[in-house]
Amino acid sequence: MEIKDSYIRYDTSRFFPHDGRAILEYIVDTKLDHHQGSVFSHNGSEITYCYSGEGACTIEKERKIIGRDSYFIVNPMEFHSNGTESECGYYILGISNAVFELPKDRKSRYYSAKTPYMRHLIEMMIWALQEKGHDQSIIIQKSFELLLLTLKDDLNSNEIIKLERKEGDTLDSICRYIDSFFPHKITISMLAKTFSLSESSIMHLFKEKYGISVMEFLRERRLKEAKFQLEKLDDSIQRIAFITGFGTTPYFYKYFKKKTGMTPQEYRKHARSDK
Numbered sequence: 001m002e003i004k005d006s007y008i009r010y011d012t013s014r015f016f017p018h019d020g021r022a023i024l025e026y027i028v029d030t031k032l033d034h035h036q037g038s039v040f041s042h043n044g045s046e047i048t049y050c051y052s053g054e055g056a057c058t059i060e061k062e063r064k065i066i067g068r069d070s071y072f073i074v075n076p077m078e079f080h081s082n083g084t085e086s087e088c089g090y091y092i093l094g095i096s097n098a099v100f101e102l103p104k105d106r107k108s109r110y111y112s113a114k115t116p117y118m119r120h121l122i123e124m125m126i127w128a129l130q131e132k133g134h135d136q137s138i139i140i141q142k143s144f145e146l147l148l149l150t151l152k153d154d155l156n157s158n159e160i161i162k163l164e165r166k167e168g169d170t171l172d173s174i175c176r177y178i179d180s181f182f183p184h185k186i187t188i189s190m191l192a193k194t195f196s197l198s199e200s201s202i203m204h205l206f207k208e209k210y211g212i213s214v215m216e217f218l219r220e221r222r223l224k225e226a227k228f229q230l231e232k233l234d235d236s237i238q239r240i241a242f243i244t245g246f247g248t249t250p251y252f253y254k255y256f257k258k259k260t261g262m263t264p265q266e267y268r269k270h271a272r273s274d275k
Contacts, residue, residue, distance in 0.1 A: 006031045010129045014098075014142045021097060027126060028092040029092045032084045039081045039172055039181075043196050044096040051119055053088035056109075057081070064110050069119065072110045073151075075099050077173035077195075079180070089192045091122045093147075099154065104175055110152050111126045118154075121147045141273070170195060175217075182221045183245045188214060222246055230268040237264045 008029045009087065018022040025044060039058075048057065049071040056065050057072050059080045066072060066082075074080045076099060082090065094275070102109065121143045128139040174195060178186065191214065192199045206214040226244045229235060235243075241252035254266050 006048050010126065012125070012129070012140060015137045016144075019038075022139070022148065023096045024125075025094040025096050026092075027122065027129070028090070028094075028173075029126065030092065031087075031089045033087050039079050041079050041177065041195055042074075043076055043170065043260055044094055045076055045098050045100060046080075047093045047095070048072055048082055048092075048120060049113075049119065051091055051275040053084065053086055053090050055082060055084040055088040055090065057083075066110060067112075069116065070110065070112045071118070073100050073102070073103075074109070077170060079173075079177065086256050091119075093122070100151070114154055115150075118147060118150050121150065161273070170197070174180060174202065174205070174214075178214075178218055178221055180257075182218060185245075186218055210232070210243065218245075219255065223256065226252070226264070227258065227260075227267065227271075230264055231271045240264070 006027075006029075010027045010029075011025070012027060013023055013025045022154045031052075033069070048066075050068055050140055052068055054065060054067050055062060055204045057080065057140050058064075059072065060078055125140050125143045128136045128143070133139075174191060177194065188202060190201045191197075191202055195202070202214055206212065206217055210217060212220075221245045226240055226246070229240050229244065235239075237252070241247065244252075246252040246255065253263060256262075256267070260267055262270065
């Protein structure tokens, strides 16, 4: 039977006291078929549990196949995406005020559930959300507490929750995102969606730290790469403008001349004559 992509989100933060402890913000039940998601990063942590089929996930450029009753952990501000080349079902749990203490090698992010207990707890919470009984809040809170204890056992960790990351970490993550994806189209609205921030917050962060706008930061990153390619490669100016994200050659010429006082050809000739 053919499976169609579906996405059901349950908001759960209202069931938890906002007292600094870990909060389950949402549960997502999603079914995918031959789908590859975009790269995202969040202010909170996420646990993605595969309950049917087989999927593929990427965390910080490390890609791995994840099978049924396996899960992976994404801490705040880590780039990740997930998808599948066949039929697959995921539960995704969004958690705020939490960073998960991974094994000392910091490489193991993927786990096979030791028991079906974790899945049962997630499905118990979804059942409580659908039934809306008078014990709904207690069932969700207690199930989440047991889920954290189950994770603690799987991770073999004495402490699985640390303090939430600071604002500076968010800025560093945005900079790393730009550094990785500068050849592609990037807008402030895209960054706001990716990092769950307002556009004004992102603009304020960059202005305060670097004294320039986020888009100027992006252009300077592209300029840095363009200079490197002009020095090291023999590609045409048109191709360099394209692969560094400037797009049109006339715009590339105009910006390059404004920043360096030279045309791209003059810069290439000057840089190579000094060596």
